[in-house]
Amino acid sequence: MPLILDRIGSAGRKNGNRMSDHDPRRRKRKNTLFSFFGIVLLLVSVVAGATYVAxxxxxxxxxxxxxxxxxxxxxxxxxxxxxxxxxxxxxxxxxxxxxxxxxxxxxxxxxxxxxxxxxxxxxxxxxxxxxxRKNVVVLWAPAGRRKRAVKAKIGEIGDLTGRRIGLIGRGDENLKLLKVILTESGVAPEKVKVSQFGADQIGQMAHDPGLDAFMTIGPLDSRITSEAIVLTAARRGEPMFLRIDASDAIAQKHPLYQSAKIPGHVFAANPARPDDEIETVSVNDLxxxxxxxxxxxxxxxxxxxxxxxxxxxxxxxxxxxxxxxxxxxxxxxxxxxxxxxxxxGTERTFLERYSDYFWAGILLLSVIGSAGAWIGHYLKRDEKDLATVHRDKLLGAMTRVREASSESALTALQTEIDAVLRETLDCYDDGAVDEGALMALSLVLDRLHGAIVDRRAELAAHTDNSARFGVTRPGNRIS
CATH class of the missing domain: 3.40.190.10 (Periplasmic binding protein-like II)
Incomplete structure (x- = not known):
């Protein structure tokens, strides 16, 4: 192989600008380098784009x-x-x-x-x-200030039959929840009158003498609930908080609601209310x-x-x-x-979420690589055949060297050999010729080089003999 490189180098020196930057082989190398950097840049861009999107x-x-x-x-x-x-x-x-x-x-x-x-x-x-947040239902009834009450006091939800309840919140969901509580507590909803008030109508509700009980739905620290309790207590006396004993049954029959408890003294005021823990129902904002x-x-x-x-x-x-x-x-x-x-704790990581895409990408690249290799092999089949033709030419040149009758004929043969070598090395640069074929070509070239040296020696000896005996032939040709 070094002999091949030496020969092609000497051929370049003889042919001047034939090995310049305009040489097809160098252009192919430059194009290959540019293609490599282009592919790398494309891959980096794809990875960067995918990372940005993800x-x-x-x-x-x-x-x-x-x-x-x-x-x-x-x-x-x-x-x-x-x-x-x-x-x-x-x-x-x-x-x-x-x-x-x-x-x-x-x-x-x-x-x-x-x-x-x-x-x-x-x-x-x-x-x-x-x-x-979790919202709890707070139901209470005022104790009353009059010594003679027209109606019996309300001590539990069952006492609400025939009474009127003031409900804070105009939404249908609050009214729906009240009806569920009444039904599960054994009270027919149609026998209870309900008046709904907005969050800005707490004072109006507290001053309504026709209300027998009150209900709010909100977090335990709700300002609306605390204000309503304070105002109704100031107007109608200390509240009696009503337990929702059917809270567990409500939670089982209506899974959107949960059983809950109102802690004692949670509605901090003077005095603290309620006195003890109260069973109730809760519903979540989500x-x-x-x-x-x-x-x-x-x-x-x-x-x-x-x-x-x-x-x-x-x-x-x-x-x-x-x-x-x-x-x-x-x-x-x-x-x-x-x-x-x-x-x-089962959340998948970035790699776990996109691993399928990664493997699919690797498989796709493998398929593309195999297809590219096959296409490259197919496109370079002519160059591989050309390498065989070049080898056969060099073997045929052995006979022509032995039959060469002059120095000029050997020089012409050597020029042809240099051209063959140049084309072969171009094929090698393109990957159409492997190192094994190039080594075989090197052996042929070595034999050919030896044949040229021997033939030159024969021609030189014959020329000397002719000059010694005064025999000359046109062009120094010998038979």
Whole structure:
């Protein structure tokens, strides 16, 4: 092989600019180098693009009722925290009129996440991401200030038959929950009159003499509940809190509700109320999404939300009420698989989520590589045949060397051999000729070189003899 390189080098020196930058072999090398860097740049671009797509922030639209100022402020604070912490999930807050419009936005795919109560008419594919807060039912009746009461005092829910209840909250869900409580407690709902008041009508409710009992639904530290208890107590006397003894039965028959307890003295006032623990029913406000929300986005939202609640609670106490969703598979409102995976510790990593794509990419590259190798082999078949032709030419040149009758004939043969070698090396650079074939060619070239040297010696000796005896022949030719 060194002999081949030496020969091709000498041929380049003889032919001047034939081995310059315009030489086809050098151009092929440059093109191959440029192609290599082009492929590397393409692969880097593909990897960078895939990484950007996989890790770029996901913007989720979240709908919250603007009428509940506390919820709106909390959701806005959560969205700001997600953005400030450069989290992978960001929130775009949509203000609505309330739970019904939130659900309409969710059904129309105008929102990805909504804040709603769990006992609303949710879509079939609705799934929870987290619990915003637990709301408890507080039922009480005033003791009265008159010495002679026209009606008997109310000491339990069964005494509400034929009475009138003031209910804070104009939504149908509050009225629905009251009817469930009455029915499961043995009271016919149609025998109880209900007057609904807005959150801004607590004073009006407390001054209504026709009301026999009151009901609120909200968190234990609800300002509305505490204010209603204080105002009704000031107007009508100390409250008698009504136990919901059927709370366990309600939770079993209506899974969207849970059995709960109101701790004693939770409604801090002077005096503290209630005196003792009270059985009641609770219902949750939830972050809800549809099952079509990607698992990765759902899991990331839940993870970010639970991680941010402690920091948010310093300025917004409602953030401390956020809890993990119920991941029980038998739950009436199941947790989103992405959120459940995070809670249960089965969340898949980036590589686990995209491993199928990686293996598919590797398989595709393997197929493309095999196809490229076959195509390359097919396209270079002519060059491989040309290498065989070149070898046969060199073998045939052996006979021509031995029959050469002059130095000029040998020089012409050597020029042809150099051209053959150049083409062969071009084929080698292109990969059409392997090193084994090149070694075989080197052996032929070695024999050919020796034959040329011997023939030159013969021609030189014959020329000397002719000159010694005064014999000359045109062109120094010998027979």
């Amino acid at each position: 890790t770029r922030p996901v913007m989720l639209r979240i709908a919250v009722g603007a009428s509940d100022n506390n919820d709106k402020k909390l959701i806005q604070a959560i969205a700001a925290r997600f953005a400030n912490d450069h989290n992978p999930v960001r929130l775009s807050v949509i203000e609505t009129s309330g739970g019904a419009e939130n659900l309409a936005f969710l059904a129309a795919s105008k929102a990805d996440i909504v804040v709603v109560r769990s006992d609303l008419d949710l879509p079939r594919d609705a799934q929870s991401l987290a619990i915003l 972050f809800v999404a549809r099952s079509s929300l990607p698992d990765a986005a759902a899991g990331a939202f839940t993870r970010q939300l639970l991680a941010a609640r402690q920091g948010l609670s310093r300025d917004n106490p409602d953030a401390a009420k956020i809890e993990k969703p119920d991941t029980d598979k038998d739950s009436s409102l199941p947790a989103h698989p992405g959120a459940a995976a995070y809670i249960d």
